[in-house]
Amino acid sequence: MVRKPSHGDSIKEENKERKGLWSPEEDERLFTQITYHGVSTWSSVAQLAGLRRSGKSCRLRWMNYLRPDLKKEPISKREEEIIISLQRSLGNRWSTIAARMPGRTDNEIKNYWNSRIRKRLSAAAKAGAGAGAGTEPAPPAAEEKVKAEPTNATTAAAAAPADMPIPARFPVFACQVFDGDVAAAAGGGGESTPSTTSSTQQNSGEESEASVGDSDMIHFLSFDDLDYPADFLVDVPGAMDAWESELYPANSMSSLY
DNA sequence: AAGACACGCAACCGCAAACAA
DNA sequence: ATTGTTTGCGGTTGCGTGTCT
Secondary structure, three states: OOOOOOOOOOOOOOOOOOOOOOOHHHHHHHHHHHHHHOOOOHHHHHHHOOOOOOHHHHHHHHHHHHOOOOOOOOOOHHHHHHHHHHHHHHOOOHHHHHHOOOOOOHHHHHHHHHHHHHHHHHHHHHHOOOOOOOOOOOOOOOOOOOOOOOOHHHHHHHHOOOOOOOOOOOOEEEEEEEOHHHHHHOOOOOOOOOEEEEEEOOOOOOOEEEEEOOOEEEEEEEHHHOOOOHHHEEOOHHHHHHHHHHHOOOOOOHHHO
């Protein structure tokens, strides 16, 4: 259900800032500008591209629509499970959730949640009222307004030279923790089923290992390789810090391009 | 056929954090 | 320390399209 663009529906004056839907010409200009010259500041992007748009609007358009790494297909069942799971543990921190879902935007996830999942879950909760077993997502544990730490994508983008095209969003990985304190901290409790967590990593498709602490070993797998229900997703901050520092040594962006 | 309604998506708004001058 | 600017985020709104009556 994509509405047809009614271009320039709110142009007030010829030299006033433009609002409303983006025309294909505007998209083309913005895409070309960013692809070939990168982003220094978004307001300069708007200027250099000859767009009568705010920098904010340009950023939004790029992030939500023009970025080449965005998935065009509808959100899958599997992705929906991941969204539900992450929302349960993170609350409405859509950008954090999106950072863990390659090719998906915070806006897309937020829309999907508001228009489908939330409705469905509350309907299910009503239908199953009394049956307990909270189908309705528990009030997010992270309900308190904790500002999300910068994601890999944002830190990487911030570190990138201005004339460099914005890197693709990093694919999501899940990891399986074997033994040690990390598994305990993750609530996995050292059972035979590895606990899983998620983070981001660039070189998708590869299975790899990263050491956490002295004795904990983590297997990193793409979500496609993961057979456990999304309910098992948990965060293991220490583990991911170790992984990220290994992947992205300071001042080195070479692995991202 | 036409109007009412529901739905989904794109984009805007306001706020706060980060940063620079 | 202060002020101004930019960026990023979550909430909300507007509107096109599909479905129902």
